[in-house]
Amino acid sequence: MTARTWIRDLLMGARFAVSGGREGWTRTLLTGVGVGLGVALLLVTTAIPSALAARDARADARSERTAPTAEKAGHDTLLIAMADTQFRDKEIHGRRVMPEGPDAPVPPGLSRLPAPGEMAASPALDALLKSTDGALLRERLPGKVTAIIGDEGLVGPRELAYYETNEALKSSGTTPRITGFDNSAEPEPLDPVLTLLIVLVFVALLMPVAVFIAAAVRFGGERRDRRLAALRLVGADGRTARRIAAGEALAGSLAGLVLGAGFFFAARQSAAGIELYRLSVFPADLDPTPWLAALVVLAVPAAAVAVTLFALRGVVIEPLGVVRTAKPARRRIWWRLLPPLAGLALLYPMIGQGNDNGNFNQWLVIGGVVLLLIGITALLPWLVETVVGRLGGGSVSWQLAVRRLQMSSGAAARLVNGIAVAVAGAIALQMMFAGVEGDYTRNTGEDPSRAAISAMLPPGVDASGRPEAIARQIGAADGVARATLLTTTQVAPTPDHQNSIGLTIGSCAALREVARLDSCKDGDTFVVRGGYDASTTEAVAKPGRKLYAGNLYGDGGPAPVVWTLPASAREAAGRPDPNGTERGGILATPGAAPKGLGTDQFAMIYVQLDPAVPDAIEHARTAIFRADPMLTPFHLQATEQSERFASIRTGLFVGATCVLLLIGASLLVSQLEQLRERRKLLSVLVAFGTRRSTLSLSVLWQTAVPIALGLALSTAVGLGLGVVLLKMVNARVSVDWVSVATMTGIGAAVVLVVTVLSLPPLWRLMRPEGLRTE
Structure with a gap:
C-alpha cells in the first residue's frame, strides 16, 4: 500500500x-x-509562557530593585518610595517620586513625571477613581490625574497603578535615590516540589x-x-x-x-x-x-x-x-487495567524523594500521570456497560434511557470521559496542594485580633508631639476603634551604642500591648525580664542608674540625653506585641521618659478596627495616608504564604476555569450532535403518543447514569493519584473530603447545566414532522 x-x-x-x-x-x-x-484552549496554553515572560519583563523594566543609585542629588537623580496600597480585594501598585534634576529618569509608560500634587494612573485605576465605587479611594489618592500610564509601564491591562510626585521625600533621609529603572536580579530557581506542581x-x-x-x-x-x-x-x-x-x-x-x-x-x-x-x-x-x-x-x-x-x-x-x-462482545477489563498500572510503575521510583533528593524526573511524572488519567477513559466504557447491563424496570423514561445506554454504552462513556478526567485531575491536585501547603505557609506571629494594621514612622521622627498627633488623627477616623502609639529609642550605660537596650515609651494602655502590667500610671517605669536581650537588660537596667538615650551612634546629631532610670522601676513580664515582636529593655510612660530625644527614635502605631462600620479597613487606610503620606502601613495576618506557591495555585484556578468553560461548551455540542442523530427516533416516539416530559426525563437519565459512574471512577482514581503524589513529596497523606465533594459537585453541576440547555433543542426535535424525508 x-x-x-x-x-x-x-x-x-x-x-x-x-x-x-x-x-x-x-x-x-x-x-x-x-x-x-479544544484547539483554542491549547493555543492559549502555548501562549502562556510568552505572556508570563512579557509581564515579568515589564515589571523588571519599571522596578527600582537593582536600579543604579547615587549618593547625592544630581541632574539625573530621582527620589522614589514605595506607596503600594490595597482597595478592598485589589492590590494597587504605587510609587511616590521626586525628581532632583532635569534629567531624572521617567518610568516606562510615561513621557514625563507628574508635577507636585499631580498623579499618573493606569487606565483601570483612573476608571475606578472616577466611578462611584472609588469614592473611598479618592479620599486616599486625592491627586489630580494628569497622565495615563501606557501599556509598557503596566504588567496587565487591569492593573491598578499610579505615580505621585511628593515634595516631602526631600526631607526624608532614608528615601532611595536612583538614576534609572531596572531589576536584573536573577530569580531563585524553583524547588523540586513547586516544579512538580507546575x-x-x-x-x-x-x-x-x-x-x-x-x-x-x-x-x-x-x-x-x-x-x-x-x-x-x-x-x-x-x-x-x-x-x-x-x-x-x-x-x-x-x-x-x-x-x-x-x-x-x-x-x-x-x-x-x-x-x-x-x-x-x-x-x-x-x-x-x-x-x-x-x-x-x-x-x-x-x-x-x-x-x-x-x-x-x-x-x-x-x-x-x-x-x-x-449484540457486541463484552468488553474485557484486563487490558484496561494496564495503563493505570503502568502509570503507577512510572511514578513508583520517585516515592519518598521529597525536596531533598534532586528534581523529579519530569518525563516519568508526565508519563505516569497521563497513563493514570488515560486509564479512566479505558475503564469507563467497561464500567458503564457492566452496570447498565444489569439495570431494568422502573418508569417509562427510565426504561427508555436504560435501553439506549445498553445499545450505545460506548457513546455514553465518551460523553463523560472528559469530565471524569478533569475531576480526577482536580481531586489529585487539590490533595497535592493541601498536602504541601504547610511547607509554603509560615506563622508570622502577628495577631490580627489585637490590631488589623500597624503603621511605622521610620527613624528620624521628631519627639515634639508629632507621633501623638498622628495617632490621635488616625484614632478619630471612622472605622477605627483605637490607635495605639509606641515610640522606641536606645539607651546605654555609656554615650555610645555599646551594651545598648531598647526603651519603649507609651501610655499605660499602650505598654500593656508589650508587657503584662498589674498596675500602671503615668510616671511609672518597668524593666522587662526575659526579652530578646535579657542578659544585656539585666546588666544595664538597674533602678537608679544613669543612662544615655537618643543619639548613641554619633552621626552628627545632638548629643545623647542623660537620663536616670527611676529607683521606683518595677519588673514586668514581657508579651509579644501585635506584630509578634517580643520586646525587652525598659518601658516608660510619657511622664517618666527622657526629654529632648530629637529625631533619634521611631514610632509604631497599631490600629484596631470597628467591625460595626462598613469598609472600616478602607477608612483606616485613608486615615493613615492623610495623617502622613510617608507612613508605611502593614496589614497583620497570622500566616503568610509563599508568593510562588500562591501564584501556581492562582494559575491552577485560572486554568481550571478555562477548562470548565471548554467542558461545558464541548458537552453541549456533543449533546446536540447526539440529539440530531436521534431525531427520527424521537419523532417516531412522539408520533406514537410518548409525552415530551417522558422523553425529557429519559435524556436526563441517559446523562445522569454515565455521569454518576464517571464521577465515582474519577474520584477513586483521583484519590489514588493524590496519595501517590503526596508520598512522592514526603507529605502526610490526608483527604480533604470537602474539596473532593466540591470537585465532584462542580463536575455534576456542569453536566446538569448542559442537560438543561439541551432541552429546548430536544423539544424542537420532538415533532411528528421530523419523520418527513426526501
Whole structure:
C-alpha cells in the first residue's frame, strides 16, 4: 500500500465531509466546533509562557530593585518610595517620586513625571477613581490625574497603578535615590516540589482537552458507518472504507483548526477586558510559542485519523450494513487495567524523594500521570456497560434511557470521559496542594485580633508631639476603634551604642500591648525580664542608674540625653506585641521618659478596627495616608504564604476555569450532535403518543447514569493519584473530603447545566414532522 493510496482515500473522505449535503456539513461543523474549542484552549496554553515572560519583563523594566543609585542629588537623580496600597480585594501598585534634576529618569509608560500634587494612573485605576465605587479611594489618592500610564509601564491591562510626585521625600533621609529603572536580579530557581506542581497543573488541565478533541472527531459515527456500508456496496474494500472515514475525520479536524484559530484570536482580542483571579494580560502578550503551536497544528489532525481508525477496529463494515446493531462482545477489563498500572510503575521510583533528593524526573511524572488519567477513559466504557447491563424496570423514561445506554454504552462513556478526567485531575491536585501547603505557609506571629494594621514612622521622627498627633488623627477616623502609639529609642550605660537596650515609651494602655502590667500610671517605669536581650537588660537596667538615650551612634546629631532610670522601676513580664515582636529593655510612660530625644527614635502605631462600620479597613487606610503620606502601613495576618506557591495555585484556578468553560461548551455540542442523530427516533416516539416530559426525563437519565459512574471512577482514581503524589513529596497523606465533594459537585453541576440547555433543542426535535424525508 503506497502513500498515494492513503492520500487518495483521505481526500475522498474529505470530499464526502464537505459535499455530503446538509447532513455532511452539519456533522463537519459540529466536529469542527468541538475540535476548535479544544484547539483554542491549547493555543492559549502555548501562549502562556510568552505572556508570563512579557509581564515579568515589564515589571523588571519599571522596578527600582537593582536600579543604579547615587549618593547625592544630581541632574539625573530621582527620589522614589514605595506607596503600594490595597482597595478592598485589589492590590494597587504605587510609587511616590521626586525628581532632583532635569534629567531624572521617567518610568516606562510615561513621557514625563507628574508635577507636585499631580498623579499618573493606569487606565483601570483612573476608571475606578472616577466611578462611584472609588469614592473611598479618592479620599486616599486625592491627586489630580494628569497622565495615563501606557501599556509598557503596566504588567496587565487591569492593573491598578499610579505615580505621585511628593515634595516631602526631600526631607526624608532614608528615601532611595536612583538614576534609572531596572531589576536584573536573577530569580531563585524553583524547588523540586513547586516544579512538580507546575508540571502536574499542565498535565491535569490539558488531558481533558485532549479527551474532548478525541471525542469530537467521532461525532456522527453511526451515520458515517452507514455511508461506509454504501461505499462497500459500490466496490470499496474494508481498508479503503476505513481510510475514507479517516479522511472525513481529517476534514473535521482541519475545520476545527481553522475555527480554533478564530476562537483563539477572538479570545485574544477580548483578553484586555477579562480578569481572572486578579490576573489580566494584554492581547499582544498572548503570542503562542511557534514550535508549540506547530505541534498543535500537526498533532490534532494526526490524532483525528488515529482515533477514527482505532474506533473502527471492531466494526465490521459490509456492503449491506454495519454489524453494530448485533449484540457486541463484552468488553474485557484486563487490558484496561494496564495503563493505570503502568502509570503507577512510572511514578513508583520517585516515592519518598521529597525536596531533598534532586528534581523529579519530569518525563516519568508526565508519563505516569497521563497513563493514570488515560486509564479512566479505558475503564469507563467497561464500567458503564457492566452496570447498565444489569439495570431494568422502573418508569417509562427510565426504561427508555436504560435501553439506549445498553445499545450505545460506548457513546455514553465518551460523553463523560472528559469530565471524569478533569475531576480526577482536580481531586489529585487539590490533595497535592493541601498536602504541601504547610511547607509554603509560615506563622508570622502577628495577631490580627489585637490590631488589623500597624503603621511605622521610620527613624528620624521628631519627639515634639508629632507621633501623638498622628495617632490621635488616625484614632478619630471612622472605622477605627483605637490607635495605639509606641515610640522606641536606645539607651546605654555609656554615650555610645555599646551594651545598648531598647526603651519603649507609651501610655499605660499602650505598654500593656508589650508587657503584662498589674498596675500602671503615668510616671511609672518597668524593666522587662526575659526579652530578646535579657542578659544585656539585666546588666544595664538597674533602678537608679544613669543612662544615655537618643543619639548613641554619633552621626552628627545632638548629643545623647542623660537620663536616670527611676529607683521606683518595677519588673514586668514581657508579651509579644501585635506584630509578634517580643520586646525587652525598659518601658516608660510619657511622664517618666527622657526629654529632648530629637529625631533619634521611631514610632509604631497599631490600629484596631470597628467591625460595626462598613469598609472600616478602607477608612483606616485613608486615615493613615492623610495623617502622613510617608507612613508605611502593614496589614497583620497570622500566616503568610509563599508568593510562588500562591501564584501556581492562582494559575491552577485560572486554568481550571478555562477548562470548565471548554467542558461545558464541548458537552453541549456533543449533546446536540447526539440529539440530531436521534431525531427520527424521537419523532417516531412522539408520533406514537410518548409525552415530551417522558422523553425529557429519559435524556436526563441517559446523562445522569454515565455521569454518576464517571464521577465515582474519577474520584477513586483521583484519590489514588493524590496519595501517590503526596508520598512522592514526603507529605502526610490526608483527604480533604470537602474539596473532593466540591470537585465532584462542580463536575455534576456542569453536566446538569448542559442537560438543561439541551432541552429546548430536544423539544424542537420532538415533532411528528421530523419523520418527513426526501
